[in-house]
Amino acid sequence: MRIQVRRTGGFAGIERRAEVDTSGRPDAGEWRALAERALAGGRDRPPSGVPDGFGYRITVDGTTVYCADPRLTEAQRELVSRVLKEGA
Amino acid sequence: MTRHGGPAPVFCSIVPPHVLDRLARHGDPALARPARRTLERDALERTRRRLTTVVGATPLAARPGAEAGKPHRTIYDARHGTELPGHKVRGESDEPTADATVNRAHAGLGATFDLYLKAYGRDSIDGSGLPLDATVHYDEDYNNAFWNGEQMVFGDGDGEIFLDFTLPVDVIGHELTHGVTQHTANLAYFGQSGALNESLSDVFGSLIKQYTLGQTAAEADWLIGAGLLAPRVTGTALRSMKDPGTAYDDDVLGKDPQPGTMEDYVHTGSDNGGVHINSGIPNHAFYLAATALGGHAWERAGQIWYDVLTGGELHEDALFADFATLTVSAARERYGAGKELQAVSKAWEQVGVRTL
Numbered sequence: 001m002r003i004q005v006r007r008t009g010g011f012a013g014i015e016r017r018a019e020v021d022t023s024g025r026p027d028a029g030e031w032r033a034l035a036e037r038a039l040a041g042g043r044d045r046p047p048s049g050v051p052d053g054f055g056y057r058i059t060v061d062g063t064t065v066y067c068a069d070p071r072l073t074e075a076q077r078e079l080v081s082r083v084l085k086e087g088a
Numbered sequence: 089m090t091r092h093g094g095p096a097p098v099f100c101s102i103v104p105p106h107v108l109d110r111l112a113r114h115g116d117p118a119l120a121r122p123a124r125r126t127l128e129r130d131a132l133e134r135t136r137r138r139l140t141t142v143v144g145a146t147p148l149a150a151r152p153g154a155e156a157g158k159p160h161r162t163i164y165d166a167r168h169g170t171e172l173p174g175h176k177v178r179g180e181s182d183e184p185t186a187d188a189t190v191n192r193a194h195a196g197l198g199a200t201f202d203l204y205l206k207a208y209g210r211d212s213i214d215g216s217g218l219p220l221d222a223t224v225h226y227d228e229d230y231n232n233a234f235w236n237g238e239q240m241v242f243g244d245g246d247g248e249i250f251l252d253f254t255l256p257v258d259v260i261g262h263e264l265t266h267g268v269t270q271h272t273a274n275l276a277y278f279g280q281s282g283a284l285n286e287s288l289s290d291v292f293g294s295l296i297k298q299y300t301l302g303q304t305a306a307e308a309d310w311l312i313g314a315g316l317l318a319p320r321v322t323g324t325a326l327r328s329m330k331d332p333g334t335a336y337d338d339d340v341l342g343k344d345p346q347p348g349t350m351e352d353y354v355h356t357g358s359d360n361g362g363v364h365i366n367s368g369i370p371n372h373a374f375y376l377a378a379t380a381l382g383g384h385a386w387e388r389a390g391q392i393w394y395d396v397l398t399g400g401e402l403h404e405d406a407l408f409a410d411f412a413t414l415t416v417s418a419a420r421e422r423y424g425a426g427k428e429l430q431a432v433s434k435a436w437e438q439v440g441v442r443t444l
Contacts (some may be wrong), residue, residue, distance in 0.1 A: 009359045009360060010234075010364075011364075012232075012313070013359050049277075050236045051234060051235045051285065052233060053232075053234040069234065070172065
């Protein structure tokens, strides 16, 4: 499973992208469950968000959803922070 | 905006504003308080008079228990969570806490309140004494600060790229100005209107820093977010109004993408259509106008920009040219056909934005 996160906006307006390929990872099952929960709470189009808030695009094996700060679900927040931290 | 059919009371001030202003800063509260109140009422009336011609008068929202002309600040601590507003840690009359972040937020809100009141006679971000709430220590290693429509939110930064977002006072002023914009022109946060929304936050954020330091346009650094970047990052700030595109150039962050003229306008879908990128163009126009005029930038250049932001003629979906044209009219209306008008017109011409 390929999980890609693109974060745009924010006060700095600096874009960040990262992805995690879970195949062969011992925690692949955990990633899959988290990714599915994150997708379930996402939107088809970027929500308007708030001034200076981060906007996120989450793509999991070709399925893309959008979400924006500060209204992320728990799963979305955990997924984006893990991918941006651990992903390449 | 609520429409209200009743006639606005006529209000004329006899004491010149600059005298009131000096009195308002007087050490004796018996002198300072009434002067401050008058200044505020004067500017409020002036603003309302202009607004009345466009949208009809709005009723004065009296806030029970709140004294006009004073900030009503509350700082909350999210304790690294994301629940807003979090735990209350400092109220308006509370002593400083042991947490420097909390105290900086408190001081920054005060500095912002001061500029709006003393320079423009605006009582808080809505003009009616709105309480100012801010949450610090939002989330973990959170590299951002934002305005959520009701309050400010500040992250601590990750220490790798960004430090604590309460460090630069212009960042605090920037966030609060999003509140002012929301309560006035309400510029749509996308494309050119979004870049204008961003630029107004940078302009007044920088003016709050300049006002706090007592700097002239020539002395100011015209940087947004100076002191926010961690030591290992190659850069001085996040944006430069003086020289857009030169604030940072770093291995991890990349290069500051801001254009300073329309020739380099960036067409992009991300960042709400580049609101933090193309804001460099109106930012630079303000810098050019303010430095051409010299002296304190919040006085004439800032006043003209403030007149446009609050004047009721700036549309939610305004383009750069619409905004520029209104600044030219505002300069003429307030200062006549003098050097202010010339400086503003020339500034827009230099950044390639046509005024009508």
